[in-house]
Amino acid sequence: xxxxxxxxxxxxxxxxxxxxxxxxxxxxxxxxxxxxxxxxxxxxxxxxxxxxxxxxxxxxxxxxxxxxxxxxxxxxxxxxxxxxxxxxxxxxxxxxxxxxxxxxxxxxxxxxxxxxxxxxxxxxxxxxxxxxxxxxxxxxxxxxxxxxxxxxxxxxxxxxxxxxxxx
Ligand code: GDP
Ligand code: MG
Numbered sequence: 001x002x003x004x005x006x007x008x009x010x011x012x013x014x015x016x017x018x019x020x021x022x023x024x025x026x027x028x029x030x031x032x033x034x035x036x037x038x039x040x041x042x043x044x045x046x047x048x049x050x051x052x053x054x055x056x057x058x059x060x061x062x063x064x065x066x067x068x069x070x071x072x073x074x075x076x077x078x079x080x081x082x083x084x085x086x087x088x089x090x091x092x093x094x095x096x097x098x099x100x101x102x103x104x105x106x107x108x109x110x111x112x113x114x115x116x117x118x119x120x121x122x123x124x125x126x127x128x129x130x131x132x133x134x135x136x137x138x139x140x141x142x143x144x145x146x147x148x149x150x151x152x153x154x155x156x157x158x159x160x161x162x163x164x165x166x167x
Pocket of ligand 1: 010011119122150152
């Protein structure tokens with residue numbers, strides 16, 4: 001099996017950390033400064049029976065200048081020509097303007113979209129996570145919802161299994 005997967009989401013939710021955790025190498029530049037990933041970065045995950053190319057995109061946001069415009073365009077290109085899209089959000093309890101904008105775009109694509117709720121290590125209890133899963137599930141946009149902690153590596157292998165089963 002093989003395929004292409006793009007990782008999208010607003011800046012700072014942990015996209016680069018997640019990709020690095022999947023491929024096990026520090027390829028994408030990670031930072032708590034938004035917009036550290038200026039271009040789409042590719043990393044390849046390989047095991048016995050599959051090869052997956054991950055595209056780590058610059059965060060999608062409202063562009064303020066030419067560089068910003070280029071970054072958003074590069075992220076939007078990531079919606080096309082891939083086998084599935086991983087949309088990453090963090091532990092925020094509400095869906096902000098930035099995420100709503102991306103979700104409305106994701107709604108229009110025919111490519112399957114999986115939601116990753118990242119930074120689950122920051123939740124105080126399971127209830128908080130369940131509420132968030134329900135909120136996103138009600139949008140009826142995502143094929144599946146996978147909670148992860150990219151930083152701690154929790155549930156990252158489950159995400160890979162979900163992607164594999166869709167290839
Ligand atoms: P990106 O802009 O979406 O690529 O986000 P980065 O991967 O650069 O991460 C932004 C910040 O969030 C960094 O300080 C990361 O260490 C932090 N981060 C990423 N994943 C997690 C996680 O699962 N838990 C916690 N607590 N922090 C995380
Ligand atoms: Mg990044």
